[in-house]
Amino acid sequence: MKKVKVAQFGLGPIGLASLQLAxxxxxMEIVGAIDNxxxxxxxxxxxxxxxxxxDGLTVSPTLEEVFRDTQPDVxxxxxxxxxxxxxxxMRPALEFGVSVASTxxxxxxxxxxxxxxxxxxxxxxxxxxxxxxxxxxxxxxxxDLLPICLTGVCRSVDHIxxxxxxxxxxxxxxxxxxxxxxxxxxxxxxxxxxxxxxHAGLRESLALVAHxxxxxxxxxxxxxxxxxxxxxxxxxxxxxxxGQVCGIHxxxxxxVAGVEKISLEIQMYLEAPAxxxxxxxxxxxxxxxxxxxxxxxxxxxxxxxxxxxxxxxxAPAGLRLLTxxxxxxxxxxxx
Amino acid sequence: MKKVKVAQFGLGPIGLASLQLAxxxxxMEIVGAIDNxxxxxxxxxxxxxxxxxxDGLTVSPTLEEVFRDTQPDVxxxxxxxxxxxxxxxMRPALEFGVSVASTxxxxxxxxxxxxxxxxxxxxxxxxxxxxxxxxxxxxxxxxDLLPICLTGVCRSVDHIxxxxxxxxxxxxxxxxxxxxxxxxxxxxxxxxxxxxxxHAGLRESLALVAHxxxxxxxxxxxxxxxxxxxxxxxxxxxxxxxGQVCGIHxxxxxxVAGVEKISLEIQMYLEAPAxxxxxxxxxxxxxxxxxxxxxxxxxxxxxxxxxxxxxxxxAPAGLRLLTxxxxxxxxxxxx
Numbered sequence: 001m002k003k004v005k006v007a008q009f010g011l012g013p014i015g016l017a018s019l020q021l022a023x024x025x026x027x028m029e030i031v032g033a034i035d036n037x038x039x040x041x042x043x044x045x046x047x048x049x050x051x052x053x054x055d056g057l058t059v060s061p062t063l064e065e066v067f068r069d070t071q072p073d074v075x076x077x078x079x080x081x082x083x084x085x086x087x088x089x090m091r092p093a094l095e096f097g098v099s100v101a102s103t104x105x106x107x108x109x110x111x112x113x114x115x116x117x118x119x120x121x122x123x124x125x126x127x128x129x130x131x132x133x134x135x136x137x138x139x140x141x142x143x144d145l146l147p148i149c150l151t152g153v154c155r156s157v158d159h160i161x162x163x164x165x166x167x168x169x170x171x172x173x174x175x176x177x178x179x180x181x182x183x184x185x186x187x188x189x190x191x192x193x194x195x196x197x198x199h200a201g202l203r204e205s206l207a208l209v210a211h212x213x214x215x216x217x218x219x220x221x222x223x224x225x226x227x228x229x230x231x232x233x234x235x236x237x238x239x240x241x242x243g244q245v246c247g248i249h250x251x252x253x254x255x256v257a258g259v260e261k262i263s264l265e266i267q268m269y270l271e272a273p274a275x276x277x278x279x280x281x282x283x284x285x286x287x288x289x290x291x292x293x294x295x296x297x298x299x300x301x302x303x304x305x306x307x308x309x310x311x312x313x314x315a316p317a318g319l320r321l322l323t324x325x326x327x328x329x330x331x332x333x334x335x
Numbered sequence: 336m337k338k339v340k341v342a343q344f345g346l347g348p349i350g351l352a353s354l355q356l357a358x359x360x361x362x363m364e365i366v367g368a369i370d371n372x373x374x375x376x377x378x379x380x381x382x383x384x385x386x387x388x389x390d391g392l393t394v395s396p397t398l399e400e401v402f403r404d405t406q407p408d409v410x411x412x413x414x415x416x417x418x419x420x421x422x423x424x425m426r427p428a429l430e431f432g433v434s435v436a437s438t439x440x441x442x443x444x445x446x447x448x449x450x451x452x453x454x455x456x457x458x459x460x461x462x463x464x465x466x467x468x469x470x471x472x473x474x475x476x477x478x479d480l481l482p483i484c485l486t487g488v489c490r491s492v493d494h495i496x497x498x499x500x501x502x503x504x505x506x507x508x509x510x511x512x513x514x515x516x517x518x519x520x521x522x523x524x525x526x527x528x529x530x531x532x533x534h535a536g537l538r539e540s541l542a543l544v545a546h547x548x549x550x551x552x553x554x555x556x557x558x559x560x561x562x563x564x565x566x567x568x569x570x571x572x573x574x575x576x577x578g579q580v581c582g583i584h585x586x587x588x589x590x591v592a593g594v595e596k597i598s599l600e601i602q603m604y605l606e607a608p609a610x611x612x613x614x615x616x617x618x619x620x621x622x623x624x625x626x627x628x629x630x631x632x633x634x635x636x637x638x639x640x641x642x643x644x645x646x647x648x649x650a651p652a653g654l655r656l657l658t659x660x661x662x663x664x665x666x667x668x669x670x
Binding site: 287303330 | 356472476480481483484485486487488489490491492547548549618619620621622623624625626627628630631634635636637638639641642643658659660661662663664665666667
């Protein structure tokens, strides 16, 4: 069995978890890691990650430095939510014909935010033989790939509704911060409406679902509001007083000719009761699916990134949508 | 938009429903239909199906007769549960380079029952450029493709359990007959254990899941028992007295080194309460998914057959597994 050589780009918490999962997989070989933070570059990867098997590797400041020593088969990218920044960061890999799997939220449907870059980078990939795709849990699974997959047994689909309720109390500090924990509602609402807070990728999920269904949405409505604590909440990281923000409630919907076709709703707040993911497809047949407790965040995000790699490498060259790949599954050994 | 030219092989209830759904799709064009029943061959397809748009077409007795007049892009095959019979019926199409989508249960994982035919027909497809795949709801979705898809967000998987409870009262006559409605338990048990009754494809689902997970099962346990009526049951088609059979309970499980890895259980009986499909994945993270009411049978089976066509035509030539195709979704327009 030939191992897949991977390099990890971005060594934040998700990047570290990605590196650790990749290192535990018998079919992957870590050949490098990149982070543009000067405090990380040059450090021993074994020491930085606690993985003795990475002995001899250091954190590189650039992809170019990695390519001087080795040619990875794929870059695992976990550095930004922005499509433009991701594509620019990955250009040296794509020019080199090296494929990229990314957790970049906006790249779940790149035509939405950067249509002109989509064309440019798709052409670049086609030219060099590189493949690139973004994946994740949300976006990347619960609100797009999974409902799309469910419609595979539908003769017709009239409406798709997804509801995701996350109890943020059980999640790591950056997520609790991102949802505004402990901030004043006015302050957080301003950030939310300026796009400086809240959950990224909801519109991309909407666009991917619409694309898969062949629907051209002519109206999109997006709403984001803080959830306010009704009693004092104490987490490992935050103390939230009554009246302060303890989370977010975001909804995006899309319509065709005045008729709503897709509704995606996420409530992510501290002490949210009965967390779950529910997908309701109105069509023939109707489908009503619930994942009790919901799909857990970070573990599942990292898993989706690693699991997409064999599918990505088997896909035709290009900047790909998840719906263009064979369905990813948990891969511990390569067939 | 170039239409996909299809011919329907098999004009039983599922074949007719397939033809009707195909005819309603703007991206499909019906160019023929085949049934080897002399009572059907030669009849007007418009009259036989009630679809005026099929005026001018007749039911052909053989694929060869269809190929004399036209070359379909794909054959929709709904004629038998047996892999050997399906492959032999489809040989003229595959030799002609024409692709095939089938509801044949055993073809969900052909290596199980006909490993030597798998090699032969895979090579034939590779040679002629044809693609062939089997799909459906069960097997083909609830107990294989959907759990496999869910593991795409798992770092690791220890065990997969699927439970499907079907209220057969709501289903058509052939299904109520297949599950033994109104027979004596002894008589039906004999048929069940001889493989002459019951649900086909459970072992194929098991094999497909094991294949996707990279598990080599060294022990497989299969059990089938009749469900016996505890009160008189009256359906549209059957009257079942107390003590007579009203359905089946089938379970198959697979183990590796004495540890169970997969358990698939189906209960299909008249007046089954709270029908549902539940998938429980024990791993990291754990996932517990339920489709309330379950995925309805015939509509969903026909939908899966039509929806797989664009994915099949985009796949490399060969006898393919569902897991090798891009995830099928409801297709009403082609991208």
